[in-house]
Amino acid sequence: MEEIEIRHKVAIAGTTSDEITNQPIADVVVELSGQNIHIKMCENGSFYLINQQTGQVKLPTSLSKIQNGFFYFMDLPNGEYTLKVSAPNLKKRYAEEPKVQKVTVPNLQANVQLSPTRLVGQVKRSDNNEPIVTALVKLGGSEYQTLTNEKGEYILLGIVAGKPTVQVSHPKFEQSSQQVELVAGIEHIQDFSLKPLS
Helix, strand or coil: CCCCCCCCEEEEEEEEEEECCCECCCCEEEEEECCCCEEECCCCCCCCECCCCEEEEEEECEEEEEECCEEEEECCEEEEEEEEEEHHHHHCCCCCEEEEEEEEECEEEEEEEECEEEEEEEECCCCCCEEEECEEEEECCCCEEEECCCCCCEECCCCCCCEEEEEEEECCCEEEEEEECCCCCCCCCCEEEEHHHH
């Protein structure tokens, strides 16, 4: 019986997701370097092969694809590669530095997680340090808001880096606000102490 060669074998496949929520991130750029080639996959799903001899050449669409946080590269020669994943269109929501991962072909699955910009903290009473439940924590100038849990804790994920004002309110307490400095891809801790209304 004649052996049939299988073409278009998937050499590297994987997913890109949020490090905290594990939700897929579709709007990313995936780059693969190695074996004297450099493949750049743009967020719109187009791919480019770069080498020293020919410069930049558009690859056939069957070679690789990204969709809903899933990507794959096909027909790669065996060897070691470096995978770089970044989200330039979301750079204030995720770390600006690409996530780098070493991979070896063939048959490798690479799951890459990007670290989101996030604000966490706790809201307590100023008189006895008890946690305040269902306090509203709002990021000024945006739609981002959340309520504190039974421990007075809150978390805002995937927010844009910058220097926003955080406003905390509750019907039984005086409102409080503080300006914070959020760095892309980093967790910032900001606690609040609210004074009870007389």
